[in-house]
Structure formats: structure tokens, C-alpha cells
Amino acid sequence: MELKEILKPVEADLVTVEAQLREAARAEFGPLALVIESVIESGGKRMRPAVTLLAGRMYPKNDKHLLRLATSVELLHLATLIHDDLIDAASTRRGSATINSKWDSKSTVLAGDYVWAKAAKIAADVGNTQVLGIFADTVMVIVEGEIKQDYMGSGASTNRDEYFNRIYAKTASLFEGAMRSAAVLGDAPQRHVDALGMYGRKLGSAFQIIDDVLDFVGTQNDLGKPVGNDLRQGVITLPALLYYEKHPAHPTLASVVVKNGHTPQELEQVIQEIRVSPEIEASRLQAQTLAGEAIRELDVLPKSKYRQALVQLAEYVIERKK
Numbered sequence: 001m002e003l004k005e006i007l008k009p010v011e012a013d014l015v016t017v018e019a020q021l022r023e024a025a026r027a028e029f030g031p032l033a034l035v036i037e038s039v040i041e042s043g044g045k046r047m048r049p050a051v052t053l054l055a056g057r058m059y060p061k062n063d064k065h066l067l068r069l070a071t072s073v074e075l076l077h078l079a080t081l082i083h084d085d086l087i088d089a090a091s092t093r094r095g096s097a098t099i100n101s102k103w104d105s106k107s108t109v110l111a112g113d114y115v116w117a118k119a120a121k122i123a124a125d126v127g128n129t130q131v132l133g134i135f136a137d138t139v140m141v142i143v144e145g146e147i148k149q150d151y152m153g154s155g156a157s158t159n160r161d162e163y164f165n166r167i168y169a170k171t172a173s174l175f176e177g178a179m180r181s182a183a184v185l186g187d188a189p190q191r192h193v194d195a196l197g198m199y200g201r202k203l204g205s206a207f208q209i210i211d212d213v214l215d216f217v218g219t220q221n222d223l224g225k226p227v228g229n230d231l232r233q234g235v236i237t238l239p240a241l242l243y244y245e246k247h248p249a250h251p252t253l254a255s256v257v258v259k260n261g262h263t264p265q266e267l268e269q270v271i272q273e274i275r276v277s278p279e280i281e282a283s284r285l286q287a288q289t290l291a292g293e294a295i296r297e298l299d300v301l302p303k304s305k306y307r308q309a310l311v312q313l314a315e316y317v318i319e320r321k322k
Contacts, residue, residue, distance in 0.1 A: 003320075053066065065125075069126050138176075141173040167212075179200035206314070215228060215230050246279070
């Protein structure tokens with residue numbers, strides 16, 4: 001099923017969120033407004049506001065606040081992308097030039113901070129201290145994860161637990177926080193809040209694993225960046241990690257892990273080896289397992305078109321091609 005069809009129950013809400021994002025792009029300093037607008041217009045699937053809305057619509061209490069929460073969640077995500085691109089020295093994202101390819105590092109960091117502040121301001125407008133607490137906790141997890149990755153030297157870890165901790169901080173924590181916040185905002189029972197939070201955590205982890213798979217098997221046109229970009233940056237994702245476990249003496253992968261030096265040709269060769277290896281399917285199966293667990297978390301919730309959409313979304317995440 002197409003994503004657009006899955007998100008039909010919140011289609012009108014997403015249009016409103018899109019308008020609010022563009023309103024949030026306004027800044028007194030013209031160049032800043034333009035770069036923020038370019039990040040917003042680069043699009044993406046708007047998965048995070050979508051899950052926020054689907055969770056919140058199960059407990060309709062305050063439409064205005066739910067919509068503001070969804071906008072805040074996406075702005076927080078966009079702020080992390082600005083910082084990620086700078087850390088990774090990425091010149092393009094989804095085929096468009098990144099902010100750090102136009103501005104120096106200091107200005108890029110400040111632009112990301114500005115978007116982060118916008119997200120926090122909108123979250124504060126919701127007027128719920130518990131939601132603000134979840135927002136703050138999520139930001140701390142994301143930032144700590146980035147600092148830890150940078151401190152450890154990008155991705156030299158071949159430890160599975162560290163990989164899953166990293167993708168939780170990078171991706172799944174925001175899915176979890178968004179869905180918990182939406183349920184809290186709707187005065188949902190605590191067991192529903194916990195179930196939706198765990199759904200978000202597992203969905204976000206599955207989403208990131210599929211991203212890591214597509215990094216190897218996708219096309220540069222679809223990815224908006226070179227195939228195998230993570231490994232080129234020295235980051236060991238699940239397909240490479242599984243491949244390394246089977247080939248611990250592989251000279252090129254070993255050199256990526258210990259940053260011992262390798263030629264571009266050697267790196268290209270190992271990317272092609274992983275691309276056609278059984279570890280790609282093994283990674284997909286791991287994502288499928290997580291998606292199945294996410295769906296089972298929804299069993300405690302009352303049946304509705306929103307719950308059904310969350311089921312379909314979990315199925316979509318593991319089947320997507322880009």
C-alpha cells in the first residue's frame with residue numbers, strides 16, 4: 001500500500017502541519033529564513049508528524065495542540081538533520097545542497113540551534129509540562145548519541161548492542177517521544193502511553209535498519225547521496241556489521257573499523273560485496289521482526305482507523321524501496 005493511502009486518516013492534519021512548518025521558517029534575518037525554508041522544502045516522508053497525529057487522534061481532545069505538537073516534532077527532526085549533515089560533512093541531502101555546503105560550520109550550528117529553539121517554543125505552546133519533559137529527554141538522548149558517536153570516531157564499533165543504542169538515539173527515540181507525547185496530550189491511560197511509546201521505539205528502529213539497508217542496495221538517484229555512504233564515512237551499520245561478523249579478517253572492513261587506511265577502490269569493492277551478500281536479507285529480517293513487535297504493542301489499544309493505519313505503516317516501513 002502507498003504511504004499516501006495509509007495516511008488518509010490524517011491527510012488534512014498533515015496539510016495543516018505543512019503550513020505551520022512554513023510559518024515556522026520565518027525569521028527576521030532573511031538568509032536564515034531562506035535556508036530553513038530550503039530544509040523544510042526538501043521534504044521527506046513526514047513520518048514523525050504522521051505517527052504523532054495517528055497516535056493523538058485516538059484520543060481527540062485538543063486539535064490545535066496536537067497539530068502544534070506534530071509541527072514541533074518535525075522541526076526537531078529537521079534540526080537534527082542540519083547538525084547531522086555538518087558532522088558528516090554532507091554536501092547534499094535528497095539531492096539538494098545542505099546548509100553546511102553554503103555556510104561555515106559556526107553558522108550552520110547556529111541555524112540548527114535556531115530550528116531546535118523553534119521546536120521547543122512550539123512544544124511549550126502546547127502547555128503540558130509532561131510533554132515538555134518528554135521533549136527535553138528526547139533532545140538529551142539525541143545529543144548524547146551524537147556526542148558519543150563523534151567521540152568514539154564515527155562508527156568503528158562492531159558491537160550489536162552499541163549499534164542498536166546508536167539507532168535508538170539517532171532515530172527511534174524521536175518516534176517514541178512523539179507518540180508518548182501525543183498520547184499524554186490526549187489523557188490516554190498509562191498502558192496506552194507505554195504501548196504507543198514502545199511501538200514508536202520499535203518502528204523507529206526498523207525504519208533506521210531499512211535506511212541502512214537501502215544505503216547499500218538503493219541507487220544514488222533515490223538516496224540523494226553515494227551508495228554505501230555510511231561506510232564511506234566510517235560508520236558501521238547493520239549490513240556491514242553482520243558481514244564483518246562473518247568476515248572478521250576482511251582487510252578493508254578491518255581497516256574501516258580501526259581507521260587504518262584503505263584505498264577508495266578497496267572500499268568500493270567491499271561495498272559491492274555487502275550489497276549482494278546474504279547480510280542484506282538478514283538485516284531486512286531484523287527490521288521485519290521489530291516491525292512485527294511494534295504491531296503487537298498496539299493490541300492493547302481500541303480498534304480504530306488510526307490503529308489500523310499504524311499497523312499498515314509498520315508494514316510499509318519494511319517494504320519501502322526508498
